[in-house]
Amino acid sequence: MNTEYKAWRVEEQDGDYVGSEKTLNIGDLPEGEVLIRVSHSSLNYKDALSASGNKGVTRNFPHTPGIDAAGEVVESSSAEIAEGSQVIVTGYDLGMNTSGGFGEYIRVPAGWCVPMPSGWDARTAMIYGTAGLTAGLCVQKLLTMGAQPEQGAVAVSGASGAVGSVAVELLARLGFEVVAISGKADHEKSLKALGAKEVVGRDALTQEKKPLLKPVFANAVDTVGGTPLAELLKQVKPGGSVSCCGLVAGPQLETTVLPFILRGVNLLGVDSVEIPLQDKKTIWQKFSSDWACSKTEASARDIGRAELDAALKAFLKGESAGKIVLDHS
Numbered sequence: 089m090n091t092e093y094k095a096w097r098v099e100e101q102d103g104d105y106v107g108s109e110k111t112l113n114i115g116d117l118p119e120g121e122v123l124i125r126v127s128h129s130s131l132n133y134k135d136a137l138s139a140s141g142n143k144g145v146t147r148n149f150p151h152t153p154g155i156d157a158a159g160e161v162v163e164s165s166s167a168e169i170a171e172g173s174q175v176i177v178t179g180y181d182l183g184m185n186t187s188g189g190f191g192e193y194i195r196v197p198a199g200w201c202v203p204m205p206s207g208w209d210a211r212t213a214m215i216y217g218t219a220g221l222t223a224g225l226c227v228q229k230l231l232t233m234g235a236q237p238e239q240g241a242v243a244v245s246g247a248s249g250a251v252g253s254v255a256v257e258l259l260a261r262l263g264f265e266v267v268a269i270s271g272k273a274d275h276e277k278s279l280k281a282l283g284a285k286e287v288v289g290r291d292a293l294t295q296e297k298k299p300l301l302k303p304v305f306a307n308a309v310d311t312v313g314g315t316p317l318a319e320l321l322k323q324v325k326p327g328g329s330v331s332c333c334g335l336v337a338g339p340q341l342e343t344t345v346l347p348f349i350l351r352g353v354n355l356l357g358v359d360s361v362e363i364p365l366q367d368k369k370t371i372w373q374k375f376s377s378d379w380a381c382s383k384t385e386a387s388a389r390d391i392g393r394a395e396l397d398a399a400l401k402a403f404l405k406g407e408s409a410g411k412i413v414l415d416h417s
C-alpha cells in the first residue's frame with residue numbers, strides 16, 4: 089500500500105532533537121504481519137526520552153515515537169488477527185526502534201497485537217496505555233504475593249504520575265488504604281479524589297542514615313526508583329512487598345540487605361514491555377471489566393499531534409500529571 093499518512097516525527101538537527109508533523113508513506117513502514125490505522129496513542133515517559141534523543145531508547149533518527157497504539161487492523165496476514173478488528177499494541181519494540189503510535193499507521197508482528205476486549209474502544213484503552221498496564225502489573229504482583237487490605241496501608245510513590253495515579257485508583261478500588269507519596273502539594277485533592285486515604289510529600293522518603301525505619305506500609309508500588317525506593321524498603325512491614333517499575337528518581341538502588349533478611353520484605357520487579365502477550369491480555373481484560381478505573385477514565389486529557397512537543401517536555405521535567413491520550417482524528 090503506497091498511501092500517505094501523517095506522523096509526529098523526531099529528527100536530529102545539529103545535535104538537537106526536534107519533533108514536527110511530517111507526511112510519510114505507508115510503504116516505508118517496517119515489515120510485519122499487521123498494518124494498523126492508529127486512532128489513538130498514549131503519552132509515556134519513555135516517549136519523552138525517545139523524543140529527546142535518548143539513545144538507550146531510540147538508536148536511529150528520524151523516528152516516529154509512541155510506545156502505545158490502538159486502532160483498526162487494515163491488513164493482516166495472520167490467522168489470529170482479523171482485518172477490520174480493533175487491537176491494542178504496547179511495548180516490545182514499538183516506538184523505540186520501530187515506528188510508533190505517534191503516526192497514523194504502524195506495521196507490527198501479529199504477536200504484538202492484543203485483540204480489543206469486548207465492549208472497549210481504542211480511546212479508553214489508550215487512557216490506560218503502557219502506564220496503566222504497568223500499574224495493573226504492579227498491583228497484580230502484590231496480589232500474587234498475598235497482599236490484602238486488612239494488612240494495612242499501601243504506599244504509591246510518584247503518585248500523581250501516569251503509572252502512580254492508576255495504581256492509586258486501582259488499589260483504592262480493590263479496598264486498600266492508599267498512602268499517595270507525591271511531590272506536588274497541589275495534587276492532594278485530585279489524589280484523594282482517586283481514592284487515596286492520605287497524601288504525603290516526597291520528604292517521607294528522603295535519605296536517612298538508619299538501615300531500617302518504623303514499618304508503616306504493608307505493601308507498596310514504587311514508580312520512581314533511586315533513593316525514595318531505598319527509603320520505602322526501610323518502612324515496609326514484615327512480609328510485605330514492593331513492586332518496582334520506574335527510575336525517574338534514578339536507576340541506582342543503594343540499600344542494605346536488612347529489610348530483606350530481617351523483615352522478609354520482597355522487592356518485585358515489574359516489566360510491561362517484553363512480557364508474554366498473554367500477561368498483557370490478562371491485565372487489559374481486567375481493566376475492561378472488574379478493574380475499570382472510572383475516575384482516571386473521566387479525567388484523561390486528549391491532545392492532538394500539535395501539542396505533543398509541550399506535553400513530552402513536561403514529562404521530562406516531572407511536571408506531567410494524570411493520563412494524556414493522543415487523538416489522531
Ligand code: NDP
Nearest residue numbers: 246247248249250251270271272334335336337359360406
Ligand atoms: P510520570 O512522569 O507520569 O510520573 C512520574 C512521577 O514521579 C511524577 O509525576 C512525579 O510524581 C514523580 N517524580 C518525578 N521526578 C521525581 C524525582 N526526581 N524524584 C521523585 N519523584 C519524582 O511517569 P510515568 O508514571 O509514566 O512513569 C513512571 C516511571 O515508570 C518512569 O521511570 C517510567 O520509565 C517507568 N515505567 C516503567 C515501565 C515498565 O515496564 N517497567 C512502564 C512504564 C513506565 P509526584 O510529583 O506525584 O511525586
